[in-house]
Structures are given as structure tokens and as C-alpha cells.
Amino acid sequence: MTEPTETASPWYRSMRARRPDEHHRASTPLELLFDLCFVVAVAQAAVELHHAIAENHLGTGLIGYLTVFFAIWWAWMNFTWFATAFDTDDVPYRLTTLVQIAGGLVLAAGVSSAFERGDFTVITFGYVIMRLAMVAQWLRAARSDPEHRATALAYAVGITVVQLGWLLRLLLPEGLLLPAFLVLVVAELAVPALAERRGQPVWHPEHIAERYGLFTLIVLGESVLSATIALEAAFTETDHPIGLIALGVAGLVILFSMWWIYFEQPAHERLTTLKAALRWGYGHYFVFASAAATGAGLAVAVDYDLHIAHVGGLPAALATTVPVAVFVLVVWLLHLDHERMRRVSAAFPTAAALVVATSFTPAPIHLTALVMAVLTALLVAARRPASSVIG
Structure with a gap:
């Protein structure tokens, strides 16, 4: 396999497979x-x-x-x-x-x-x-x-x-x-x-991981928009802004936590075989769809708090909690090195179950933010070497 080589004309190059170990390969x-x-x-x-x-x-x-x-x-x-x-x-x-x-x-x-x-x-x-x-x-x-x-x-x-x-x-x-x-x-x-x-599959693991990471940021942007809408509504459309401000902050905490757990470990290490690459690549349908749906769910929560949604409290809550739970589970399955992070591995499915359970409480978005923040803290703590623990 060789890198693309130019022909006589600089505007046209021979389309030959690039090397999967090419150095400094980044998104164009x-x-x-x-x-x-x-x-x-x-x-x-x-x-x-x-x-x-x-x-x-x-x-x-x-x-x-x-x-x-x-x-x-x-x-x-x-x-x-x-x-x-x-x-x-x-x-x-x-x-x-x-x-x-x-x-x-x-x-x-x-x-x-x-x-x-x-x-x-x-x-x-x-x-x-x-x-x-x-x-x-x-x-x-x-x-x-x-x-x-x-x-x-x-x-x-x-x-x-x-x-x-x-x-x-x-x-x-x-x-x-x-x-x-x-x-x-x-x-x-x-x-x-x-x-x-x-034939022999050709992909650049670091490049693919970067491309997927960038698209993850794009779909997480829907949550940024929804949190912004909540804060805007708090200051312009209601006489009681505290609740919407709290909702907007909770939305940001959820967003930050989703970002943190996705990028906690390098994804390219998972792309070692064709079977692993297909499973990882196909599985990202649920990562992307759930991340974007979380933004939609937060927007529904804003409408519910403003009393303009034609839906009950439980469906309004599930619109956020279900996609967050799906995101947590799929990232756990796709990204987490269970051997390296075995101390915290069980926390992911537990957190997903707790997130769904918050749907039946009076403050589902806020409690979801709390669960996600705790999961992130556990993940960070699990990275610390044993020698760094006090005592």
C-alpha cells in the first residue's frame, strides 16, 4: 500500500490506498x-x-x-x-x-x-x-x-x-x-x-477515531442549543426564571458528562480487526442518534416547564432520560476497556438504569445531571494510579 502519488498534472492524483500507519493523518x-x-x-x-x-x-x-x-x-x-x-x-x-x-x-x-x-x-x-x-x-x-x-x-x-x-x-x-x-x-x-x-481492509485507526469524535461533537451540539434555549427563556419569557436556569445548567452538566465519558479513552485502540471495526462503526448509529435525541429531549423539557408542551410529565422526562441512558450503555460497550477500567465498569449500566428511574421523580433532568456527574467523577477517579491515593 502506498500513499497517493501525483501524476503529471497537480490537479489529478492516482487514487491508490493510503497507508494505515501514515503519520500525522488528520481531518481535512x-x-x-x-x-x-x-x-x-x-x-x-x-x-x-x-x-x-x-x-x-x-x-x-x-x-x-x-x-x-x-x-x-x-x-x-x-x-x-x-x-x-x-x-x-x-x-x-x-x-x-x-x-x-x-x-x-x-x-x-x-x-x-x-x-x-x-x-x-x-x-x-x-x-x-x-x-x-x-x-x-x-x-x-x-x-x-x-x-x-x-x-x-x-x-x-x-x-x-x-x-x-x-x-x-x-x-x-x-x-x-x-x-x-x-x-x-x-x-x-x-x-x-x-x-x-x-481484500485486505484499509483504514487509518487514528483518523477514523478522530472523524467519529468530531461528528459526536456535532450531535452533542443539539444539547448545547437546548440548554441555551432554556437560559434564553429564563430571561425573556417568564417571570420565574430560576427553574429554567436550573434546567439549563442541568442540561449543560449532562452535555459535559456525555462528552467526558465518550472521550475518556482513545477509540482507535478498538479498531484492530474487521469484525471489531464493523461493530464499532455500526454501533455509533446509537451513539449519534441518542446524543442528538438528548438535545431534542431537553427542548421538550423546556416546553414542558413553559407549559406549552401537549405531553405529560413522564413522556417529557423520558424524552431526555432514555437517550442519555442509551448513550451511556453504548459508550460502555464500544469504548470502555473493561480490563483497564474494571473498577468502574459496572457503574455504567447502573448509571443508565438510574437515569431512566429519574423519569418517575419530580426533577428528572436535574437528577439525571447528578447521576451523570457522579459517573464522570468515578471514571476520573478510576484513572488515578493506586500510588496517588491519599494514605
């Missing part, structure tokens, strides 16, 4: 632009989930959110893993990536229609634009890199076939849309697992 400005544009889609999905819960449309809101978020996550994930192996940063690569970004913005434009009317037409077209641009990238890699040609062609064929399935799904009656969605999700997930078996 184009990757950061890609993430920035996906912020729009994530924010749209979170806003629609917030509105659906606040209007007491829990079932349709949750299904809509999970299906829309799959499209966002899967398109982002496929670009990220391709880029770690074949990013040439030349003009054709940049232009193809910009097409993918445009498809992401089309997807974002269709989120409201999907939630409000169950119309996934715009989302599907945006998604297919992104995925067919990805096919073009894989075909270029197949032409330039004989060593990985079989893998690249398997990706190109698999993605193309599944995209035809997404387009045909638009013709199905409403009753078959969800079953067809689940079948196509399985097909999408199967493509990398099958394609990577045709």
Missing part, C-alpha cells in the same frame, strides 16, 4: 465542510423529533427520527471510511465530494415532509445522490488501485443495487414502506461486510 478541510453541512440534516431531524414529542405524537415521531437519522448516519459513515483509505484531495475527488454534500442538503430539505406527511421522496432522492456519488468514487478507486479493485467493485455494485431498491420503495403502498425500509437497511449494512472480505 473538506471533511470538516462535509461535517458542517451534515449539521443541517442532524438539526432538522432533532427539531422534528422535539416537535413530535411536544405535540404528543410519540410513535410517529420516534419512527420518523430513527429512519431519517439512518440516512444521515449511513451516508456520513460511508464517506468517512472511504476517505480514510482513498482521499486524494485532488479536483475530481473534491468535486465528487461536493456532490455528496449537495445530496445531504437535499436530504435535509426533505426532513419536514417525512415527519409531517410521511413523504420520503425528497429524502430518498437526496440520499441516492450521495450514494451514487460514492459509487463514482469507488469506481475510480477500482481503476487506479489493482490491489483493492475487487473490494472497490464490490462496493460499487452493492451500493448501486441497493439504491435501486430505495427508488423502487417509493412506489410501494404505505403499509409496506416500513418493512421495505428494514430490508433495505439490512442490505446497506451487508455491503461493507461482504465487500471488505474480498
